[in-house]
Amino acid sequence: xxxxxxxxxxxxxxxxxxxxxxxxxxxxxxxxxxxxxxxxxxxxxxxxxxxxxxxxxxxxxxxxxxxxxxxxxxxxxxxxxxxxxxxxxxxxxxxxxxxxxxxxxxxxxxxxxxxxxxxxxxxxxxxxxxxxxxxxxxxxxxxxxxxxxxxxxxxxxxxxxxxxxxxxxxxxxxxxxxxxxxxxxxxxxxxxxxxxxxxxxxxxxxxxxxxxxxxxxxxxxxxxxxxxxxxxxxxxxxxxxxxxxxxxxxxxxxxxxxxxxxxxxxxxxxxxxxxxxxxxxxxxxxxxxxxxxxxxxxxxxxxxxxxxxxxxxxxxxxxxxxxxxxxxxxxxxxxxxxxxxxxxxxxxxxxxxxxxxxxxxxxxxxxxxxxxxxxxxxxxxxxxxxxxxxxxxxxxxxxxxxxxxxxxxxxxxxxxxxxxxxxxxxxxxxxxxxxxxxxxxxxxxxxxx
Numbered sequence: 001x002x003x004x005x006x007x008x009x010x011x012x013x014x015x016x017x018x019x020x021x022x023x024x025x026x027x028x029x030x031x032x033x034x035x036x037x038x039x040x041x042x043x044x045x046x047x048x049x050x051x052x053x054x055x056x057x058x059x060x061x062x063x064x065x066x067x068x069x070x071x072x073x074x075x076x077x078x079x080x081x082x083x084x085x086x087x088x089x090x091x092x093x094x095x096x097x098x099x100x101x102x103x104x105x106x107x108x109x110x111x112x113x114x115x116x117x118x119x120x121x122x123x124x125x126x127x128x129x130x131x132x133x134x135x136x137x138x139x140x141x142x143x144x145x146x147x148x149x150x151x152x153x154x155x156x157x158x159x160x161x162x163x164x165x166x167x168x169x170x171x172x173x174x175x176x177x178x179x180x181x182x183x184x185x186x187x188x189x190x191x192x193x194x195x196x197x198x199x200x201x202x203x204x205x206x207x208x209x210x211x212x213x214x215x216x217x218x219x220x221x222x223x224x225x226x227x228x229x230x231x232x233x234x235x236x237x238x239x240x241x242x243x244x245x246x247x248x249x250x251x252x253x254x255x256x257x258x259x260x261x262x263x264x265x266x267x268x269x270x271x272x273x274x275x276x277x278x279x280x281x282x283x284x285x286x287x288x289x290x291x292x293x294x295x296x297x298x299x300x301x302x303x304x305x306x307x308x309x310x311x312x313x314x315x316x317x318x319x320x321x322x323x324x325x326x327x328x329x330x331x332x333x334x335x336x337x338x339x340x341x342x343x344x345x346x347x348x349x350x351x352x353x354x355x356x357x358x359x360x361x362x363x364x365x366x367x368x369x370x371x372x373x374x375x376x377x378x379x380x381x382x383x384x385x386x387x388x389x390x391x392x393x394x395x396x397x398x399x400x401x402x403x404x405x406x407x408x409x410x411x412x413x414x415x416x417x418x419x420x421x422x423x424x425x426x427x428x429x430x431x432x433x434x435x436x437x438x439x440x441x442x443x444x445x446x447x448x449x
Contacts, residue, residue, distance in 0.1 A: 001134070001439075001440050001443050001444075002440055004133075004134065005130065005436055005439050005440055006436075008126075008130070009436060012122075012126055012435075013104070013109070013432065013435075015045070015122070016102075016118070016119060016122050016435070017102040017109070017111075019041055019042075019045070019084075019113075019118050019122060020100065020102040020109070020111035020112070020113055020114060020118055021101070021102065021111075022034055022037050022038045022041060022084075023086075023089075023099075023112075024037065024038030024084055024085050024086055024148060025085070025086055025087070025088050025151075026061070026062055026086075026148055026150075026151050027087075027088060027151060027152050028088060032061075035062045035063075035084075035085055035148045036062070036063060038084040038085065038148060039056050039062070039063040039064075039065050039084065039148055040056065041084070042065045042084050042125075042146050043055075043056050043065050043067070045122075045125050046065065046125060046144055048129070049126070049129035050069065050128065050129060050132040050133075051067035051068065051069050051128065051142070052067065052068060052069055052070075053066070053067060053068050054067040055067070057160070059149075059156035059157075059160065060155075060156055061148075061152075061155065062148030062156075064145065064146070064147050064148070064156070064157060064160055065084070065144065065146040065147075066143070066144065066145055066146075066167070067143070067144045068141070068142065068143040068144070069128070069132075069138055069141065069142045070141045070142075070143075071137060072137070072138055072140050075140045075141060075449075076140050076141065076171040076172065076449050077141040077142070077143065077169070077170045077171050078140055078141070078143070078170060078172050078173075078174055078446065078449065079143045079144075079168055079170035079173045079174070079403075079407070079409070080124045080142065080143065080173075080174050080175075081144075081145050081147075081174070081175045081399070081403065082117050082121030082124065082144075082146050082175070082177065083117050083121070083146065083147050083149070084113075084117075084118060084121065084147075084148055085147070085148040085149060085150055085151050085152075086112045086113035086116070086118070086151060087112065087113075087116070087151050087423075087424050089112045089426070094427070095426045095427055096110070096427055097110055099111060099112040099426075099428070100112060104432070107431060107433060108421075108429040108431050108432065109429060109430050109432060109435075110427060110429040111428065111429075112428055113428070114430035115179075115423050115428060115429065115430040116177065116423035116424065117150070117176070117177045119416075119417075119430035119435055120176035120415065120417060120430075120438070121146065121176065122435075123416060123438040123439050123442055124144070124174070124176065124442055125144075126439050127439045128142060130439065130443065131443055131446065138446065139446050139447050139449065140446050142446075143168065143170060145168060147399075150177075150397070150399070152358075152359075153195065153197075153358070153359040153360070153361060153398045154399045154402075157402070158399065161399075161402050161403065161406050161407070162406060165407065168407060169409075170407060170409050171372070172410050172411075172412055172449075173403045173404070173407065173409050173410070173412065174376075174411075174412045174414055174445075175397065175411060175412070175413050175414065176415050176416055176438070177397055177415060178393055178395075178413045178415030179415050179417040179419050180415065180416070180417065180418050180434070181262060181263065181389060181391060181419070182418070183418060183431075184386060185386060185388075185389065186377075186380040186384055186386060186387075186388035186389075187388050187390070187391050187415065188368070188373055188376055188377060188380075188412065188413055188415075189390075189391055189392070189393040189413040190365070190366045190367070190368045190373075190390045190391070190392065190413075191291070191292070191363070191364065191365045191366060191392045191393060192363065192364050192395065192396055192397055192413075193295075193325035193326055193393070193394055194327070194330060194332055194361050194362045194364075194396060194398075195323065195324070195325060195326065195332070195360070195361040195396035195398060196324040196332045196335055196336055196357075196359060196360055196361075197321070197322070197323040197324075197357070197358040197359035198321075198322050198323075198356060198357045198358060199319055199320070199321050199322070199355070199356045199358065200225070200229075200319065200320050200322060200343060200353060200354070201317070201318075201319045201354045201355075201356070202224045202225045202228070202317065202347075202353055203221065203317055203352045203354075204218070204219040204220065204221045204224065204314075204316050204352070205218060205314070205316040206316065207316055208313040208314065208315055208316050209314040209316070210312070210313065210314075211312040211313055211314050218314060218350070219348060219349065219350030219351055220314050220315060221303055221315045221316050221317050221318040221351065222303040222304050222315045222318045224318070224347065224348045224351035224353075225301065225303060225318040225319070225320055226301075227346070228320075228346055228347060228348075229298050229301070229320050231342070231346045232296055232339075232342070233296070236281070236282045237279060237280050237281040237282055238282070239294070239296045240342070241296070241335075241338050241339055241342045242338060242342065243334075244294070244335060244338060244339075245294070246330070246334070247329035247330040247331065248294055248327055248330060249327070249329070251288065251292055255292065258390070258392075259285070259287050259288055259291060259292060259391075259392060260285070260287075261389060262391045264285075264286055264287055266278065266286065269286070272420070280293075281293055287391070290394040291391065291392030291393065292327060292392050293327065294324065294325055294326050294327050294330060295324060295394075296322065296323075296339075297322070297323050297324070297325075298320055298321070298322055299321040300320065300321040301318070301319075301320045301321075302320075303315050303317060303318025303319065304318065323359070324339075325395075326362070326363050327363050328363060331362075332360040332361065332362065333360065336355075336357055336360070339355070340355050343355060361396050361398030361401065362401045363401070364401040364404060364411075366404075366410065366411055366413070367410070368390040370410045372410045372412050372449070373410060373412050375445060375448045375449055376388075376412050376414050376445050378444075378445075378448055379441050379442075379445035379448055380441055382441075382444050383440050383444060384437065384441070393413070397413075400413075414441075414442075414445070416434045416435070416437075416438035416441075417430065417434070418434070
């Protein structure tokens with residue numbers, strides 16, 4: 001299979017570049033047509049690969065693409081999930097080349113969506129295409145369920161899964177939307193934190209005011225916002241919201257030992273990130289903080305004058321974006337209510353505070369000993385010569401919990417990205433070595449199953 005992949009390599013890369021040129025940004029209304037183009041492209045690619053029953057299924061926002069090949073009688077069925085939508089590319093001035101004009105440099109392909117998740121999704125489409133081309137059949141039954149809303153927390157896929165349980169039923173759900181630990185060291189993620197995102201808005205006067213006329217005599221919306229955001233954490237990094245940690249399990253010695261097996265070089269991490277020091281909840285290691293502990297982060301702040309020079313005003317409005325990663329039995333709805341109460345309890349005099357929720361997803365834990373996961377480990381080991389490790393992922397893929405619960409099937413988080421590939425950031429890229437080896441690994445995995 002390695003030789004066959006090399007034979008098709010240039011064609012596959014050109015096709016991936018075509019996919020990456022589509023600005024399928026699900027969060028931005030003006031790109032709704034581009035998201036539809038992304039769905040059409042995926043459907044066409046699946047049909048070209050030899051998949052059958054290809055459908056573009058409309059939702060209240062962006063389409064879901066479904067396809068299957070169900071002729072491996074008596075063999076397992078694998079459901080491949082991925083997403084064709086991407087994050088907004090801003091700030092544009094930090095990109096070395098335009099985000100939707102894919103460029104190849106130093107063995108990497110640079111574009112928004114390269115690693116998250118178009119490149120990784122495309123691995124599975126090409127693996128199926130090569131297996132059908134080589135053998136005329138697949139070693140197992142395959143279904144694809146590809147959405148265009150993952151970057152906005154999959155609001156319509158959950159109900160679709162609930163309503164189409166029989167259509168989607170499978171022996172394993174395979175998702176490639178995670179990363180290796182480092183180059184050459186595969187990883188199969190065995191837990192994902194839940195997610196909660198919101199925006200807090202502060203309003204004071206009915207307009208911005210002259211700081212010379214009113215300064216010192218009226219409330220300042222930016223001051224109020226800074227006070228509120230600062231109140232969310234203790235000085236030791238602990239989250240100060242009352243009841244926030246309810247449902248967070250105390251890590252067992254076995255779990256801490258498993259987390260400690262993941263290599264970590266603090267000095268290199270600081271150097272790579274341009275940091276003088278790391279930060280976090282005291283009493284926990286870096287990988288515990290980023291994998292098995294909950295977080296509350298401030299993602300953005302706006303208010304007052306942002307233009308060139310200075311404008312001496314007292315701002316009347318300010319806003320901050322907040323996201324949480326949740327673990328264990330934390331309930332996103334309950335956490336939201338407690339943050340809302342905390343902000344109400346700490347708001348300064350003269351400030352009107354409102355909160356708007358954007359994302360809500362439950363945590364999920366997976367069994368690394370499951371046979372479907374272990375066979376994926378076997379496939380990685382055959383291609384890369386290294387047995388994968390089983391880290392706890394700090395990020396969230398909201399729909400994983402729905403798949404696991406509704407389909408009662410193990411979820412195999414079989415990623416091929418690298419942590420350094422700038423997903424969600426300027427200059428996102430995907431290493432072409434992992435694109436090629438990823439196709440080979442998926443082929444081996446389906447054969448092992």
